Amino acid sequence: MNQNLERLHQYPFERLNALLADVTPNSTLDLIPLSLGEPKHRPPDFVLDFLADKQTLATHLATYPATRGVPELRAAIADWLSKRFAARVDPETQVLPVNGTREALFSFAQAVLSNSPNVNHTDPGNASGRTSLPFVLTPNPFYQIYEGAAILGGAKPRYINNEPTQGYQQDFSQMQSDDWAATQLVYICSPGNPTGQVMPEAQMIKLIELSLEYNFIIASDECYSEIYFDDRQPPNSLLAVSQAMGNIDYKNCVIFHSLSKRSNLPGLRSGFVAGDAQVLENYLLYRTYHGCAMSAHHQYASALAWQDEIHVEQNRDLYRQKFAIVEDILRKHFAVHTPQGGFYHWLPVGEDDALFARDLMQDQHVKVVPGQFLGRDSGAGNPGTGHIRVAWVSELARCQEAAERLLEFAKTR
Template identity: 40%
Template sequence: MYPERFSNLPEYAFPRLRALLDHHDPGGEVVDMTIGEPKHPFPDWVPTVIADHSEEFGRYPPNDGTPALRGAIRDWVARRFGTTLEADSQIAAVNGTREALYNVGMALFPERKAGQVPLVLIPNPFYQVYMLAALSVAAEPMFVPATRATGYLPDYASLPPEVLNRVTAAYVCSPSNPQGAVASAAYWEELFTLAERHDFRILSDECYSEIYRDTPPPGALEIAARMGADPERVVLFESLSKRSNVPGLRSGFVAAGPRSMARIRQLRAYTGAPIPLPLQRVSERLWAEEDHVIANRALYAEKFAMADDLLGAVPGYASPEGGFFLWLPVPDGESAALRLWQEAGVRVLPGAYLSQTVAGENPGKEYIRVAMVAPKDKTARGLTSLRDCLYR
C-alpha cells in the first residue's frame, strides 16, 4: 500500500508545467527557459578522456569514488574553501547530488528526537527532493519562507525554541534556487550557533557555488572550520553539473564528518549507484581544472548584465548574486507563464510549482523562474520577448 504520507504530494514541477502549456500553441519561436540544464560548452577534452578510459566500462566502479577522484575533490575543497578534508573518511563521490540530498535522510535522520517525530527545516521555495528525503523516513518537513523580507534565505533563527528542539536537519541552498541569494558568513555563523544549541545538522546544498557575479560565496565547511564547529554538524553537497556544464555526467560529491560519512557510505554500499569508471576519470580532471569554470562564469556574467539592462526597471526586479536563474515578480505565476507561452513562445516555470502552500500562503505564487542557461543570443531573445509581453 502506498504510504499515507505520500498521498498528498503535489505533482512534480515539470509535469505540471506541461499540463499547463502543452495543449496551447506557442505564440512565437520557442525559447525554453524552464529547466536548469546548462547549455554552455564543456571542455573539449571531456570526450577524449572518456574514450581513453572506455575499456573501464567493463569494470565495476568503486562505490565511493576512486582514490584519485576523492583526492581531486579534497584538493578542490582546500583551494576553494581553505578547508582540509580527509579523502578516505570524509568524501564520497555520488551519481549526481540529487541522490545524496535524498539518501542523507535514510543515512542520518533519527526516528525520534526529544521523544517526538523529528522536524526537517526546508526553505520555501525549495528543491523538491528535500521534502521527499524527510517524508521517506517519516520525518516532518517544515517549510520556512525564503522571501524578499528574509533576503530570500530562510530565517531559521526566528523559529521558537520548542520547534528548534525537534529539528534534526536543516537544508540550506546557497546560492539559492530559485532566487540566487548568497548566504553570508554572518548567516552561516548564526546557523551554526543555532545548530549547536539545538543539536541538528546543516545540509548545505552548494551546487551553484561556482556561478556568482563578483565575490565567491562563502561555504558552510569554510565557516564551520573558522568557528571550530563539530565536523559532524555539516554535510556538504557539490556537483559538476553547473560548475562544468556536464549535467548528463551525473557526477558530484558529498562531504561530512567521519561518523556521518561512515553511515552515508554504509547505505551507499547497499543502495548506491556508483559513477562509471570512465566518468570518474573525467571527473578527476574536471575538479582539478579551473580555467573552464572561470570562462563559464564570465558567460553567465554577460547574460546577467544583459538581464539587468533589459529588466532593471521592472518593479521588484532583483539581480541575483549567484546561480543562473531570475526570480521575477508577476501578479500570478501560472497566468504569466501561460500568457508568455501563448503570446511569445517563451517557456518559464511558475514560482508556485517550486513552493509549498502553508497556511494558505504560497511564497512563489507571484513569481516566475527564468533559467539563463541558453547561449547569449537565444537568452537575449527570450528576455526581450518576456519583457515586452509581461512588463510593457
C-alpha cells in the same frame, strides 16, 4: 506500497505541463524554454576526450566501481575544497563521490533520519499541532527534492520562508526551542535555487551553533557556488564557516557539490558530499547497500574536471556576459535583482504568476516556471507567489531574444 509515496506533491514541471496543456502558443515564434535549470554551455573538451578514449573505457567498464570512490577523485575533491574555500578535509574519511547532488540530497535523508520510512503522516499530534514526526527543514521556495526526501524518510517537512521583505533570506524566527529539538535535518541552499541568494555567514554560524546544541545535521546544497557575478564575493561554503568558528571536524555539517553547473556536465551525474566523518561513514554504509557507486570511468573524468579552473572561469564569464545583456533589457520594466549566485532570475511580476506564465507562453512562446509551483503555503503564505523563475541557460542570442519577448509581453500587462 510505501504509503508515503501518496504524500509526495506533484513535481513543478508536471504542474507546468498541466498549466500549459491547452495553450496554443504564438505560431509565428519558436519556443524558447527558460524553465529547466539544465546547463547548455559546452562541457570541457578535456573531459569529452577522456570519456571518448576506448582503451581507458574498456578498462573501467571491466571493473565494479567502489562506492567510496577512487583515491584520485577523493584527492582531487579535497584539493579543490582547500583551494576554493580553504577548507581542509581528509580525503579518506570526509569526502564521498555521488551521482549528482539530486541523488545524494535524497538518499542522504534516508540514511540520516532515524524514523521508519513507513511512519504514518496523518499523525494528528497534540493540541499545539506538534506531531511526533521529526522535522526536516527546507527553504521555501525550494529545490523539490528536499521535500520528497523528508516525506519518504518518514519526517515532516517544515518550510522556512525566504521572504521577499527580507531580501529573500530565510526567516527562522518561527522556530522555538522544542521545534529545534524535534529537528533532525536542515537543508539549506546557497546560492539558492530559485532566489539566487547566498546565506549570510552570520546565519550559517547561528545554524551550526544550533545544530551542535540540538544535534541535527545540516545538509548544505552548494551546487551553484561556482556561478557568481562579483569576483570580490564568491559564495562561501558551510565547511569554511564551520572551520573558521572552530568546528574543525565539521560536526553535523555536510556539503553537496556538483559538476553539473560548474562544468556543464549534467549528464555525467557527478558530484560529492564532504564534511562530518562520522555522518559520512554511516552514509557510506547506506550507499554500499543502496548500490549507487559512480562508474570508475566517470570518477576519473570527474577528477580531471575538479582539477581545472580555467573552464570554470570561462563558464562564469559566459553567464556574466549573458546576465549583463538580459538585465539591461529587463530593467526597462522589471525590478531586477542580480543573483549572488546561480543562473536564475527570480522575478516579481506583480500579478498572478501562473496566469503570467500561461499568457507568456501563448503570446511569446517563452516557457518559465510560476514561482508558486516552487513554494508551499505553510500557513504564512506561499512566498513563490507573484514571481517567476527564469533559467538563463541557453546560449546568449537565444537568451537575449527571450528577454526582449519577456519585455514586450510585460508591457502589455
